[in-house]
Amino acid sequence: MIGRLRGALVEKQPPHLVLDVNGVGYEIEVPMTTLYRLPHLGETVTLHTHLVVREDAHLLFGFYEKPDREMFRELIRLNGVGPKLALALMSTLEVDELVRCVQAQDTSALTRVPGVGKKTAERLLVELKDRFKAWDALPGTFALVSEGPGAPVQVATAESDAISALVSLGYKPQEASKAITAIKDKNLSSEDLIRRALKGMM
Structure with a gap:
């Protein structure tokens, strides 16, 4: 199991990135919440990783903080959650x-996630409730992501990357394009466009 990688961030194509570790490029898939916190290209970053081995591929997932990786591991243990x-x-x-959604048994936020209907949301909340009891005792674990600025990129590329990232998360191309087009500020990085689009769709 590859548990952690530290190297130079050489490529960022949401939600994928490439980390150069001593000359070896690791392709890693990350959630948007990790993507928002990454440094600029060429800078060094440490990611906590989880390796999924399938018959046709070895997939590496990366997270900025350990609790994020633990959350991912809890989620993929659930029935029907890949x-x-x-x-x-x-x-x-x-x-x-x-x-907080699990604690309040609030299905409304979960049903806005692509691929999650009301019945699925209700099942996930029930299954997660007991698992999260241990997490409640960890003060300061769930710090909100800071609003750090992203690296400047060309507008067309940023918008295209943002739309591709949203589609990869399960949104329909029309939904993704509409969400990005609705953002008035066109001088944003792809990460900031994704962040605003997701908030808008929520």
Whole structure:
């Protein structure tokens, strides 16, 4: 199991990135909440990782903080929740927001995540309730992501990358395009466009 990687961030194509570790490029898929916190290209970053081994591929998932990785692991243990849905949940909701949804048994936020209907949301909340009891005793674990600025990029590329990222999370291309087009500020990085689009769709 690859548990942690530290290296230079050489490529960022939401929700994928490439981390150069001593000359070896690791392709990693991350939730948007991790993407928002990444440094600029060329800078060094440490990611906590989880490796999923399938017959046709080895998939590496990365997270900025350990609690984020633990949340991912809790989610994929649930019946009917694979890595793609887990990333969609964690991209739409911060970890602490997801915990609050479980505590309040609030289905409304979960049903806004692509691929989650009312029945699925209700089942997830019931299954997660007992699992999260241990998390409640960890003060300061669920800090909100800071609103750090992203690296400047060309507008067309940023918008295209943002739409592609939303589609990869399960949104329909028309929904993704409409959400990005609705953002008036066109001088944003792809990460900031994704963040605002997800908030708008919530």
